[in-house]
Amino acid sequence: xxxxxxxxxxxxxxDGAYLARFLLKKGYLVHGVKRRSSSFNTTRVDSIYKDPNxxxxxxxxxxxxxxxxxxxxxxxxxxxxxxxxxxGAQSHVHVSFEVPEYxxxxxxxxxxxxxxxxxxxxxNNIKFYQAGSSEMFGQVTSKAQNxxxxxxxxxxxxxxxxxxxxxxxxxxxSYNIFASNGILFNHESPLRGETFVTKKIIKALVRIxxxxxxxxxxxxxxxxxxxxxxxxxxxxxxxxxxxRKPDDFVIATGKQYSIKLFVNKVCKKLGLTLxxxxxxxxxxxxxxKSNKTIIEIDKKYFRPSEVDTLKGDMSKAKKILKWKxxxxxxxxxxxxxDHELKEIHK
Numbered sequence: 188x189x190x191x192x193x194x195x196x197x198x199x200x201x202d203g204a205y206l207a208r209f210l211l212k213k214g215y216l217v218h219g220v221k222r223r224s225s226s227f228n229t230t231r232v233d234s235i236y237k238d239p240n241x242x243x244x245x246x247x248x249x250x251x252x253x254x255x256x257x258x259x260x261x262x263x264x265x266x267x268x269x270x271x272x273x274x275g276a277q278s279h280v281h282v283s284f285e286v287p288e289y290x291x292x293x294x295x296x297x298x299x300x301x302x303x304x305x306x307x308x309x310x311n312n313i314k315f316y317q318a319g320s321s322e323m324f325g326q327v328t329s330k331a332q333n334x335x336x337x338x339x340x341x342x343x344x345x346x347x348x349x350x351x352x353x354x355x356x357x358x359x360x361s362y363n364i365f366a367s368n369g370i371l372f373n374h375e376s377p378l379r380g381e382t383f384v385t386k387k388i389i390k391a392l393v394r395i396x397x398x399x400x401x402x403x404x405x406x407x408x409x410x411x412x413x414x415x416x417x418x419x420x421x422x423x424x425x426x427x428x429x430x431r432k433p434d435d436f437v438i439a440t441g442k443q444y445s446i447k448l449f450v451n452k453v454c455k456k457l458g459l460t461l462x463x464x465x466x467x468x469x470x471x472x473x474x475x476k477s478n479k480t481i482i483e484i485d486k487k488y489f490r491p492s493e494v495d496t497l498k499g500d501m502s503k504a505k506k507i508l509k510w511k512x513x514x515x516x517x518x519x520x521x522x523x524x525d526h527e528l529k530e531i532h533k
Contacts, residue, residue, distance in 0.1 A: 190216045190245070194268035196253060196301070197275030201378040202318065204231035206272060206421040211235065211245055213425070218266045220251040220275070231378050253297030260304045263313075270428050272316045273301055276348075279382055280322055283344035284491055294347035295354075302358040302366065311364055314428040317355040319370040320348045321413065321439070321497045331500040333437050334370070341492040356435070365433045369424055372439035372499040375519060376417040377526035384446060385414065385523065389453055393527040395474075395481050396457050402481055406488030408447040408470070411496045415440045416514040416522070426508040439499020440512045450482065452517060456524045 193210050197203045198219025207217050221229060235246050249266075251258040253275050263271070276294045277283060283290040298317055305313050324332045325341035340346040352368050359366040379386040384405070394400035415438075423438045444452075447463075450472070454461050460475040461482070472482035504510050514522075 190214060191270065192216045192218065192266060192268045193270045193272065194218045194220065194262065194266050195272045195274060196220045196251070196297075197273070197318075198248065199228050199231060200274060200278070201231065201376055201380065201417050202274045202374075202421060202424075203272075204378055205376065205418050206274065206424060207232060207246060208235060209418075209421050209425060215245070217246050218262070218268065219246070219248050220262060221248055222252050223250050253293050253300065256300040256304070259300050260307065263301075263304050263310065264308055267310075268313060270314045270316070271301060271305070272318070272424060272428075273298055273351075274318045276318070277344070279380075280342045280344045281488075281490055282382075283342050283347070287343035290343050291347045291350075294344065295350035298351035299354050302354060302364065305364055306358065306362050311362070313365070314433075315355070315364060315366040316424055316428050317351055317366065317368045318424075319352050319368045319435075320345065321370060321372040321437075321499060322494060323349050323352065323370065324497060325494055327496060331441065331498045333500040334435050334503055341494050342490065345494075352435075359433050365428075367427045367430075367433040368435040369427055370435065370437045370499075371420055371423075372413040372415065372437070372497060374415045374417040374420040374438075375523065377523050378417070379523070385449065388446075388450055389520070389523050389527050392450075392453050392457055392459065392481075393524065393531055396459060397531055399531065401479075402483060404483055404485040404488060405446065405450075406485065406490070407493055407495075408450070408484065409445050409495070410493065411443045411445045411498070413439045413441070413443045413498045414449070414516055414519065415512045416519050419512055419514060423504060423508060423510045426510055430507070434507070436504045436508065437499050437501050438504055438510070439501045440515075441499060441501060442516070443496065443498040444516055449516075449520075452520050453524060456517075456520055 277290040322345040325339040375385045391403040461472040
């Protein structure tokens with residue numbers, strides 16, 4: 188039986204690494220696309236990479252870029268995939284305010300370039316997955332957000348993802364392409380990038396515990412998010428492309444926690460007891476044992492336009508995909524903390 192072939196844009200990111208491992212276990216031939224960089228950026232997938240000159244591998248890396256339509260066209264033609272997963276993006280919300288044009292070029296037009304390459308090559312047999320984000324909902328009016336909740340973006344990142352969402356639907360309806368959107372709420376793991384708040388918090392508090400760092404600076408600690416495990420969310424991506432017809436799905440846990448509560452849970456796992464004092468920009472966390480201030484609020488970490496609350500309603504995914512999250516917030520934190528403890532002991 189012929190192996191299924193997958194092409195993953197964004198292979199070097201958290202989701203790309205987990206998805207590659209998941210598909211390899213399913214018996215896929217996996218092609219990953221990475222951007223050319225002056226430094227090695229393949230840390231997350233190094234453990235599954237084998238030199239093709241030494242041994243035949245089911246995991247192959249290629250150079251390409253979402254801002255280069257010719258490279259996209261060539262890669263799709265060369266690899267002839269059954270499934271394409273677009274996980275590539277300028278994915279940091281705060282950074283998108285500083286580089287809005289680049290964010291739009293990669294996130295919005297990058298999706299368009301892939302879809303148009305599929306159309307140009309007349310590859311309607313390819314199944315395409317577009318990675319959406321809960322940030323698209325932005326200023327929400329409902330307690331939980333589902334596939335019918337209106338979008339109200341509060342960042343260039345969110346706006347670029349909304350373009351991707353609708354251009355995916357447009358190409359599906361206009362050219363009969365199997366193109367689906369996954370609207371994923373926050374999903375974390377030990378592989379999370381260090382600039383993202385969950386990883387930043389855990390890494391800093393582990394370092395503070397062992398005397399390697401003095402303070403952690405945070406922004407809006409009262410914003411609430413729906414956090415799940417990235418390793419489980421990639422299964423939902425795959426399930427979306429196994430359906431007979433393309434469709435769009437919210438992937439989430441249905442539970443939300445504030446950043447402050449997340450901090451407290453991490454401290455509990457690490458055996459650190461905090462006393463919170465003050466309000467607003469003057470709020471700080473003091474370590475009970477030493478009476479030292481270890482967390483302070485810094486206004487530079489606030490976004491120009493804040494998203495205060497997000498919580499997903501994944502009823503549709505539960506019903507149609509037969510998918511639901513297994514790992515809760517405490518298990519997720521334990522997984523990430525244990526990883527950082529191993530790293531610091533190295």
